Amino acid sequence: MLRDIIFVTLLIIIALALSYLTYLGGLGDLPPQDIRLIARSYLNLTYNQGVNWLWAASPEAVTAIVWDYRGLDTLFETVVFYGAILAALTVFRGVSKLPDRIVSVGLSVVVKRTMAIVTLAILTVAASTALHGHLTPGGGFQGGAIASVAPLLLIVVFGKQLFVEKKVSYNKLLTLRNASLGLLSLSTVALLIYGLATNEIGYIFQNQAKALSTLSYPSHMLDVPLGGTLFFLNVFEFLAVTSGFTLVFTLLLSSEEVILKEFEGEEYGY
Amino acid sequence: MASLLEWTLVLVGQALITVGVFCDLVASISMLRFPNFYTRLHAATVGSIGGAFVPIVGVALVAAGSEFLGVYRWFLSGASLVIAFVELLLAGAGSHALARATHRSRAAPVQPVIVDQLEEDRGKGEV
Amino acid sequence: MDIELVKFMFILTVMSLYLNFAITLYGVVAKVNLVKKLIALTILQDTVNVFTVLIGYRLWRPGLILQPPALTDMNPTPEIIKDFVERSVDPLPQAFVLTAIVIGLAVTLFLTTIVLHVNYHFKTVNVDEIGGMKRRYIHEEAV
């Protein structure tokens, strides 16, 4: 009891000290009325055709920053996510090849039927979120995260054998995931390769034409702004995230017996 | 200048939202007053249909009547309708799944109850 | 705008975030159960992210028309863009947070697999017990 009181007091003191330092260090007692100049630059440039050597062709400033101005961050963020899935595949290797013996009946027929329709709605909404990432809030990862709730719910509601019946195999998911990641990285370097081939200036992650480079992705498609690479990157990210999540969930939900069998014995190698 | 139709939409939407607020209040009061898990599920239904579905439809109407939203006007309205639809499906399925699982695992007492015909039939092995 | 109320609430928010920070830091460092550590870590990540978005928030200027902080026109004129810049919040911290959330999710997925494996191997997720086993193992190895 005494220990708890000391401890809570300590925590409050830490919190107060940090708040005070932050207060002194710039946050103040009110948010400022003006934003930082660099933010003003981003907002000014993102959909400003008057400065078309510095625009991202997307009215959504956050998506423009995420996939264009600071696209490298997002590419490597995808790599981190990919690394987590690689790690799961590495430590679960062998498990996916073993037959899975769990047979669960799932929930009642009412829930199953409802969930089938809800799955359709979730997937549609997720696709819409991803495809309109450059126009409205949302984007590839948001869409992927929404869509990946669907397989998780399906596994819970229908039981894991649903995926076996529908032939959603480990290899198919891996192929979809890596193919979309490959296309994603390809669309970031496409203009560079084109520029090297035609002896023009192109950059990694180039989207619209720049001051020194005339190469450009299309800025409009049909009757809406397209944001050039933003559209492609959102679509590929959506596919990659959905399939990656599904892959990890199927691995994490493998039955315990199967995993324990795989872990028997000592591993050779140093 | 907003037209009469837009005003009507906004007013009806706001009325629906008010109904939703009232339902939520009643639902939380009932949540506290009702005796056991199963009866509280009914209070939850008031909260999820009257307190969530109805106000979301109201939001859709308000958004449809707000011209200043520009390109976001119909997006917000339509998205609200889709969410209301999904909510309608999931609220029922969720309540049912909860009740079923609870009754099967006997996680919560069924008492007070006048009669439990499910328990009787389960004793006979019919379910 | 009631400036005193707004100031009080803002400082309350910042202090609450730091309290969350302190509590979860304690949870990550001092709790012995790995799942508890994991839960505390996710809340810690979220706290840092909320703080980041708070950095980019701006006070609405009095007299500004209630409009969504986004471009509502697909063919904006310079005036519309100027107006948009005047009322929109800072997008850069939001982009940072988007990246950080995905990274946090990736790390959490990895930590989940590791916790499961620790449980398979040691039949416990208590770090004190595992630490005891490890000390014994290192002692045996060294002798």
Added chain:
Amino acid sequence: MNDLSVGLTTVLPTVVAFLLPLLTLRFKSRALYASITTATTLAVWLLTLVNFMKVFKGEVLTYAFGGWPPPLGIVYVVDMLNGVLGFLAATLFLLASVYTFWYFGRIESGHEWLSTLTLVLLSGVLGCLYTGDLFNFFVMLEVLSISSYALVAFFRRRKWAIEASMAYSFIGALATMLFFFGVIFIYASFGTVNMADLITKAHAIPELGSNPLERWSGTCPGSWCYGNVFISSALAIAFMLWALNFEAGIFPNNYWMPSAYAESPTPASALFAGIVDKVGTYGVLRLFITVFTAYGSTLMFSVGGFPFRDFVLIVLSTLGLVTGYLGALLMFPQRNVKRLLTYSTISHIGIIFTAFSAFLSHVSPEASAEALAGVMLHMVTHAFGEFLLFVGLGTLSVVVGSTNLARMSGLRGRYPLLIASIILGFLSLLGVIPLAGFFSKYVIFTALINAGLPVHGISIVLISGISALGYFKVIYTLMVSEGSGVTPRETRLYIPTGITVLLAALLIILGVLLTQSSFINPLMEHSRELMSVNGLLKYVDAVNNLSTLLGGA
């Protein structure tokens, strides 16, 4: 100006890492995975070689991703400091992937994942080294961390490998999260995360002001800085340093290192000891000699008449001393060779951190520059030496089927070249005269003495002396002890022997070169420039020019 050789270094391995698992579904050939990894690392090695040559001539290379002018977009900046380390990293990764040709035959499963994770680690390491953007540094640190966690847990049937990965990843996730928190403080206060931009904003030197950068992010100190920049710099440094010290393995954050390095597969542990722990060290160096310098940066505000930056540096170097002694003392009782080598790594990182005390503001610039040269040299020689030893002793562990030192005795007749090069590696780490390790330690020693810090200088000698006990224990076992009766599983070790002999030869050649003034003088010149205002100007100007060029009309 916009050098593609800089930009491709991280993107190329990433693309290959994305595509490699697709190939593994079709082709089940270990040699293919190893060849692809080797080809990729070779390409990256060539790119970093080009960068290194240009940097050595005195240029500062930049690459702006997406063609965005710097504070808007992400920019990679390569100067002498990270040019050398990038080349070193690519070299070690190349050798590690050549080593996998031999190593893949000695593990049961997971070859494709080992290759892919190595490529991800490569892009993480190079990204951390080359980036000129603090938030990007955080992202790359996460790339590096997550692939390291996975590599530590590679032998997933061994419970101690899983335990090591657990200990590493839980606190690692916390540490990187706090690094992000620090970056946020920088952004909140200075309104930028670009390092060059930050340099101009954090220094009160008029000639560092830069119009092209400030066009996007404003001037500071002035209308576009928020609050008290001194306090937020201090807070940011406090949060960021913990993450960097964790990655570098400085006391008290070094508890995860021995298990993690000992349990991971040999190529991975060689890379960890060789280059991954240098990334944290590089981060600290970058923060203290480029971003927050002694030339009136915001971190120089005085606390009771004493500059805050000096206070932090004193704490760091004291921790370095403790780490050095700790590593050296704990080395001797170890029987597990990989654990022993890890403690050696810890003590060497401690030596490097000890040298940071020469960057105090009252120390003469000459001595600081000498210390920087020593630190850079020591990073290189230690990386070569430690990589050699991990590869050599790891190979012997595979051959005898154990990491126990006692079982490695009596092999000298069977693998004479391998054992000889291992012993050369030990002697270099110890600091024996003709080898490169001696000169790097000597440069640090003289720098510390010149800086008026005799205690630190003599401690380096003492640490070397203590660690000699551990080193000679291994040398004695390899050279003198009679055989333990273990029959080795293999007779021919062409690839591992080739790598270790190559590295031993490199250590000797470097040692000989370091006695030549024509080699040592340019190095001193470079480090003098890195420590001076001129170096800062050069760094900022390179980014400035890029911003002007790409910013358009």
Added chain:
Amino acid sequence: MMDYVDLVFLMMGITAVISVSFTFLAVKTKDLMHAVIFSSVQSIAYALVYFLLMAPDIVLVYVAVSVGIYPLILILVVKRVGRFEVTA
């Protein structure tokens, strides 16, 4: 008279205080299942804060991740490792 800004800050402050109490409960409780539920309630509070701070992009991803995916995988883990935290 309360205007929009006051309302935003009032809700933000109240939500932040609620989130602190749920964080405390999540760290304090010995029942891991309860901890997961408390942490997801806490996440909902943060989602509201994000919304008040005008970050719709983040709300979209945060709700899916923190209210959908985290609790599900954490419940899975809790199911495997045992429900109660034992302090030896």
Added chain:
Amino acid sequence: MKRLFKSLIPTLLSFLIYVIYTGSLRVYDIVTGLVVAAVVGALTSSLIIEDWRKSLDVRRLAHLLKFAVRYFLIDEVRAHMLVIKLGLSPKLGLRPAIVKMPIKTRNDYGITLVSLSITNTPGTVVVDLNKEKGNIYVHWIYATTTVPEESYREVSEVFDEYALRIFE
């Protein structure tokens, strides 16, 4: 061919949801909507549709619409009133019971419709069901009767009849 017909209704539903969610009828939205709807419909058709012939009957759809209007305007309002009155009355006069009700529809979607309708009206929750015998077990907060047939008439007959018309 059969697969195409089978995925027609899911595709239409998905396209409808897409367009409503997007809230605009630009060419871009129509084109992407069609692509998405085709993919999603093909993916989920085997989960959703059992008999594609039934799914293409327009009269059933008309009944569904009629039912929806009636349900929201009459049943929901009445049930809400009841439970709100119960919850706010000073003396909590509850008569909770779990009552068995035999229903006529045997079709999966019919059962789903009946169960969801019953559950979504406050005051009644379907606890469990037996598909083969057509029995549903309803937790009823104010049970006026406990005889299966009478309670069927009271609670679920309306829904059951519409379910028969829509799905059988």
